[in-house]
Amino acid sequence: MSxxxxxxxxxxxxxxxxxxxxxxxEVATSPEANGWTVERxxxxxxxxxxxxxxxxxxxxxxxxxxxxxxxQAIARNQAMLAMDSFAVPYTIVFYPSxxxxxxxxxxxxxxxxxxxxxxxxxxxxDDPATVEKENIIPPPIAHETMHMIAMEKWGYPPESSLWxxxxxxxxxxxxxNGRTVREIGHYLQAHTMTYPMDSLVQRFYAxxxxxxxxxxxxxxxxxxxxxxxxxxxxxxxxxxxxxAAIYGMPFPEMEARIHADLAxxxxxxxTIDWETFRKGCK
Ligand SMILES: [Zn+2]
Numbered sequence: 001m002s003x004x005x006x007x008x009x010x011x012x013x014x015x016x017x018x019x020x021x022x023x024x025x026e027v028a029t030s031p032e033a034n035g036w037t038v039e040r041x042x043x044x045x046x047x048x049x050x051x052x053x054x055x056x057x058x059x060x061x062x063x064x065x066x067x068x069x070x071x072q073a074i075a076r077n078q079a080m081l082a083m084d085s086f087a088v089p090y091t092i093v094f095y096p097s098x099x100x101x102x103x104x105x106x107x108x109x110x111x112x113x114x115x116x117x118x119x120x121x122x123x124x125x126d127d128p129a130t131v132e133k134e135n136i137i138p139p140p141i142a143h144e145t146m147h148m149i150a151m152e153k154w155g156y157p158p159e160s161s162l163w164x165x166x167x168x169x170x171x172x173x174x175x176x177n178g179r180t181v182r183e184i185g186h187y188l189q190a191h192t193m194t195y196p197m198d199s200l201v202q203r204f205y206a207x208x209x210x211x212x213x214x215x216x217x218x219x220x221x222x223x224x225x226x227x228x229x230x231x232x233x234x235x236x237x238x239x240x241x242x243x244a245a246i247y248g249m250p251f252p253e254m255e256a257r258i259h260a261d262l263a264x265x266x267x268x269x270x271t272i273d274w275e276t277f278r279k280g281c282k
Contacts, residue, residue, distance in 0.1 A: 046071060048086070052093045059094040059124040066094060066124060066139070073142045077149045077172055082229055088152050093121045098134045111140040113147035115156050120144050137280050146172035154233050160240035163200040164232070167216030171224075176214065176281035179272065185218030186262045187270045197251055201240045210278045222258045223247075 031038050040055035044067065051070070053063045070092055078086055095101040101121055102108030113120045122139035130136060146169040151157070157165045174181050188194045194215050195207055204212060223232055227247060234246050244250045 048089045049074075050089070050091045052091065054094065054096050054100075057096050058126045059096060062124065063094075066122075066141075069141050070145060073145045073172075074149065077142065077146045080146075080172065081149060081153055083149065083153060086149060086152065089118060090148060091119045093119065094139070095121060095123050096125050096127070097130045098123050098136075108134075110137050111144040113144040113151070115148075115151040120148055135280060137282055140173065140281075142173040143169040150236075154236045157236055158239045160201045161236045162204045163212070163216040164220060164236050166204065166213050167218075167220035170213045170217035171220045173281075174217075174221075176210075177277055179270075179277075181214060181217040181221055182262065182265060183270045184214040184272070185258075186266045187272045187274075188215055188218075189259060189262055190269055191274075197255065208278075210280070218262070219255075219258060222261060223254075226257075 042053045042055055042060065042063065044051045044053075044063075046067065049070070051063075051067055053059050053066075059066060074086065078084075093104075095104065098108035098110070100108075101112075101123055105112075105114075105119070105121065109123075111120075111122045122141065122144065123134070123136060124139045125131065125136055147165060150165065150168055170176075171181050176184060179187075188211060193211055195212060199207055200212060200216055204216075220232075223235075231246050235243060238246065240251075243254075247254060
């Protein structure tokens with residue numbers, strides 16, 4: 001049999017090349033067809049951090065200053081914990097509301113740091129309706145990035161060290177409604193509002209948040225300033241039952257020292273309108 005004429009071969013190739021890959025009706029429809037939603041977001045990577053922002057609204061408009069605030073807080077927290085480097089990849093996400101955060105990760109709070117998924121999240125908005133409805137506070141950047149760094153340094157804390165994790169993160173910010181951790185600690189002590197240490201150690205998240213976080217922060221500050229990072233890290237990892245072995249005295253003795261230190265620092269007392277204060281660090 002003789003070979004096919006060249007013209008016939010060229011026509012065959014042309015016919016195959018022109019066969020459409022998709023049916024014409026699917027090509028013509030919009031991305032939202034069949035129930036799809038287009039979600040726009042912005043992302044930026046700096047070192048080991050990948051930031052995600054919504055494509056509109058307050059966080060979008062302030063994305064550069066919010067990223068800068070995160071990077072500054074991370075550097076400050078690293079220095080506080082004497083860490084020369086921090087290379088663990090983390091994703092830092094800003095949400096326009098607690099409801100949006102909840103929809104994405106099933107928890108809707110002002111800020112969170114997840115050691116297991118390597119994610120940190122914040123709500124940042126100035127929308128008056130959302131601010132009112134969700135009791136919005138400024139994104140707790142120093143607090144959550146301290147959780148991130150401390151947990152990477154010492155590991156996820158055992159149950160009896162949860163008060164240290166929250167106390168350290170609260171101390172990292174060291175400002176609630178213009179008051180330092182020590183000022184708040186003095187107020188709580190003077191008004192006999194503090195929890196017994198057993199409550200902080202065994203049922204931290206069942207305690208009143210504003211009291212438990214600031215009481216713990218005051219203890220953390222004292223332990224760090226007087227006994228340093230190494231003992232603090234050991235207590236974090238070994239848990240509260242190891243306190244006396246690590247610090248060389250039972251906790252009540254240390255607590256008495258902390259009380260004496262605060263009483264001496266504020267002889268005239270500290271005035272706080274607690275009913276307003278307890279609504280959150282605005
Ligand atoms: Zn926290």
